[in-house]
Amino acid sequence: MSARAGIIVTGTEVLSGQIADQNGPWVAARLLELGVDVAHTTICGDRPRDLTAQLAFLADQRVDLIVTTGGLGPTADDLTVETVAAFCGLPLRADDVLAQQIEAIIRSWRRYAEVDELPDALAAAIAKQALVPDGALPIAPTGTAPGIAIAAAADRPAILILPGPPRELQAMWPAALATPAVAGVLARADDVEHRQLRAFGLSEPDLATTLRRAEQELPGFGALEVTTCMRGGELDISTRFPHADEQTYLDLKALLRQQYSTEIFSPDGTTLDDLLAAALAGATIATAESCTGGMVAARLTDRAGSSSYVLGGIVSYANSVKTDVLGVPAALIDEHGAVSEPVAAAMADGARAVTGADIAISTSGIAGPGGAVPGKPVGTVCFGLAVAGRATTTITRWLPGDRALVRTLATTVALHLVYRALVPA
Amino acid sequence: MSARAGIIVTGTEVLSGQIADQNGPWVAARLLELGVDVAHTTICGDRPRDLTAQLAFLADQRVDLIVTTGGLGPTADDLTVETVAAFCGLPLRADDVLAQQIEAIIRSWRRYAEVDELPDALAAAIAKQALVPDGALPIAPTGTAPGIAIAAAADRPAILILPGPPRELQAMWPAALATPAVAGVLARADDVEHRQLRAFGLSEPDLATTLRRAEQELPGFGALEVTTCMRGGELDISTRFPHADEQTYLDLKALLRQQYSTEIFSPDGTTLDDLLAAALAGATIATAESCTGGMVAARLTDRAGSSSYVLGGIVSYANSVKTDVLGVPAALIDEHGAVSEPVAAAMADGARAVTGADIAISTSGIAGPGGAVPGKPVGTVCFGLAVAGRATTTITRWLPGDRALVRTLATTVALHLVYRALVPA
Numbered sequence: 001m002s003a004r005a006g007i008i009v010t011g012t013e014v015l016s017g018q019i020a021d022q023n024g025p026w027v028a029a030r031l032l033e034l035g036v037d038v039a040h041t042t043i044c045g046d047r048p049r050d051l052t053a054q055l056a057f058l059a060d061q062r063v064d065l066i067v068t069t070g071g072l073g074p075t076a077d078d079l080t081v082e083t084v085a086a087f088c089g090l091p092l093r094a095d096d097v098l099a100q101q102i103e104a105i106i107r108s109w110r111r112y113a114e115v116d117e118l119p120d121a122l123a124a125a126i127a128k129q130a131l132v133p134d135g136a137l138p139i140a141p142t143g144t145a146p147g148i149a150i151a152a153a154a155d156r157p158a159i160l161i162l163p164g165p166p167r168e169l170q171a172m173w174p175a176a177l178a179t180p181a182v183a184g185v186l187a188r189a190d191d192v193e194h195r196q197l198r199a200f201g202l203s204e205p206d207l208a209t210t211l212r213r214a215e216q217e218l219p220g221f222g223a224l225e226v227t228t229c230m231r232g233g234e235l236d237i238s239t240r241f242p243h244a245d246e247q248t249y250l251d252l253k254a255l256l257r258q259q260y261s262t263e264i265f266s267p268d269g270t271t272l273d274d275l276l277a278a279a280l281a282g283a284t285i286a287t288a289e290s291c292t293g294g295m296v297a298a299r300l301t302d303r304a305g306s307s308s309y310v311l312g313g314i315v316s317y318a319n320s321v322k323t324d325v326l327g328v329p330a331a332l333i334d335e336h337g338a339v340s341e342p343v344a345a346a347m348a349d350g351a352r353a354v355t356g357a358d359i360a361i362s363t364s365g366i367a368g369p370g371g372a373v374p375g376k377p378v379g380t381v382c383f384g385l386a387v388a389g390r391a392t393t394t395i396t397r398w399l400p401g402d403r404a405l406v407r408t409l410a411t412t413v414a415l416h417l418v419y420r421a422l423v424p425a
Numbered sequence: 426m427s428a429r430a431g432i433i434v435t436g437t438e439v440l441s442g443q444i445a446d447q448n449g450p451w452v453a454a455r456l457l458e459l460g461v462d463v464a465h466t467t468i469c470g471d472r473p474r475d476l477t478a479q480l481a482f483l484a485d486q487r488v489d490l491i492v493t494t495g496g497l498g499p500t501a502d503d504l505t506v507e508t509v510a511a512f513c514g515l516p517l518r519a520d521d522v523l524a525q526q527i528e529a530i531i532r533s534w535r536r537y538a539e540v541d542e543l544p545d546a547l548a549a550a551i552a553k554q555a556l557v558p559d560g561a562l563p564i565a566p567t568g569t570a571p572g573i574a575i576a577a578a579a580d581r582p583a584i585l586i587l588p589g590p591p592r593e594l595q596a597m598w599p600a601a602l603a604t605p606a607v608a609g610v611l612a613r614a615d616d617v618e619h620r621q622l623r624a625f626g627l628s629e630p631d632l633a634t635t636l637r638r639a640e641q642e643l644p645g646f647g648a649l650e651v652t653t654c655m656r657g658g659e660l661d662i663s664t665r666f667p668h669a670d671e672q673t674y675l676d677l678k679a680l681l682r683q684q685y686s687t688e689i690f691s692p693d694g695t696t697l698d699d700l701l702a703a704a705l706a707g708a709t710i711a712t713a714e715s716c717t718g719g720m721v722a723a724r725l726t727d728r729a730g731s732s733s734y735v736l737g738g739i740v741s742y743a744n745s746v747k748t749d750v751l752g753v754p755a756a757l758i759d760e761h762g763a764v765s766e767p768v769a770a771a772m773a774d775g776a777r778a779v780t781g782a783d784i785a786i787s788t789s790g791i792a793g794p795g796g797a798v799p800g801k802p803v804g805t806v807c808f809g810l811a812v813a814g815r816a817t818t819t820i821t822r823w824l825p826g827d828r829a830l831v832r833t834l835a836t837t838v839a840l841h842l843v844y845r846a847l848v849p850a
Binding site for chain 1: 464467546714739
């Protein structure tokens, strides 16, 4: 038993690179969690011929399910339903109940609440969005566009048509899974588990060497599908396996955790941000940032509820802010340079002093492209960590990449330093 | 004359939704700029059979060029070169010059600089990365992986193989365009111009209405391909047209600039960040951020050279930081609430006072999901703008979306407020 899917992302603005697609990755991740293998994702402009070609390609690849995203709007270049219906050889029918649902949604908007007759353009838009391929099942709109589920036939897979706005698509997902067309595919899906580890300070080649050893040593290793992904300085280790092979996964996990006891900070896929939020419980934190320019504070406050532990921070980009606001002695900067461990320490101490936080983390570095000095190449970043009741510590890292990457990696390093101060490996 | 391309993005981690692809959109945008139409983008896991199927699909669609990204690394699941070579019926040959280039790159890394013999695994990796399909042209590596250009044949298009890391791919792009295989396709590309306008505070439906009018009024409007894209609160208006139709574009541009004189802030596609950097010349800026938590400062310092005008900022997430560091009177917070125009004004004034900047911008809002109070729903954000020699001004905006979107939109609004203070519409 197994099921394979293909995903078609529609939209000229996606194909042309103007906007980044969020739907393909989201749908793929959800299908994989459900044990459905994703064989292909294709991206299509708003051209019926190209969409038809992609539908035919995926049908030819014998996928069991095609999921399309986008192209359900009211305008002339929203062509998905019409094109899919033609591909399936199904005539379109006007669904009156659906038309009433869509009209009710539009009338709930303030500007149309009191209008007796909707404008012609709007009435036409409703009529267009209420067209359904004959025999297909509409899925109630979560914006104004309904989804559509079409059962498999002899010569083609089941097709699930979803709207393009990510929030509408995600809101519709549970109802889409419940349609007979999709449920029939899920019934054939593999009983698959998906687990994740996260490591910091571990390289892909190092891990690859260990995995080759595990392949020799662990019976049944072949049942595990391990993929690794380096992003923002962290290595994500994802493993998919049939439920029956759980013990093999646990053996691999034990082996990796033994080998990389300091590097693996998340044994269950929990993100650093979540771990840090939990570790900070009851304590307060502040930042003093130079090269990261506010990114550490922004990432800390990205989480809802962060106001219970983030007091704030100082972006001391100019040396005058380091001295005047954080109280870093000018002589210290003169002697060691702004990018130095003594200055990073004084920045962290200063951030604690001015905000009253229990913990403060500082960054001072050379993000580039300019600014390198002898002994301090681009990518040199000094960190300071001040924790109430402990001596302030510092560390220097040489980070690779361009300005944006150095800043991103420095932000991640800063958060890991705080986390490891609270939860030692 | 015209040329069409297909893009194949490889990588199980992309197909499975674990990481967001940057290469497909980047390559598509570059090809469109060069007048090459992008017909399809497909995403493929690390499975040779699926990659072969996608190559066959694109060849079948009669594209003139296939660009592949990724799968050039040294590990076993990096299969692009081998699979493309098999698809083309070309045997692989070991390229000794290329092997020496790659070895020289690796020996430039500190840990291998002084080693006589490279480890076996590394030697094997070099040998793998130096394999080239017979008759194809290698492109010098910008990381460790070379690119490869394969000329078109009777039964298949030209194929350009590029590495997966976005920086390596982008660094290799100019050399890739110069290969005879790709240059031959570009020679057939349309002579197309691509222009951009950027607007703020303009909705897509509003613009659509104006474009329908322009279609009636402007002779030759049909030659213009206008696409619009809303992102981060700004509306990008992109137009592609044959060089001969430039006057029609200029007529459209004049019409739009007349209609939306305050909304269109960039008549030539220059980004807000670039415009702001130019407008700030000679002045200094600081931030006082609550709900944006450092994002405004981070965006200002994203640009190389920003140290000449960004002094820094205060992330005053907690009220204690607003009072203690920025000097906002506690009574003001008690009376009006932290999310209020009087507090936003005091924050901006405070940021100027403590940093000595000429200009300060502040944000205080309710990013959600919690925190709403009567009269101040989630999305309410107050801004303060303090400019030397002027009265401090404030404004309140109600921004849509979830926490992340509210914060992103608030950051954009903040930068627009600063820009419009320096360069009135």
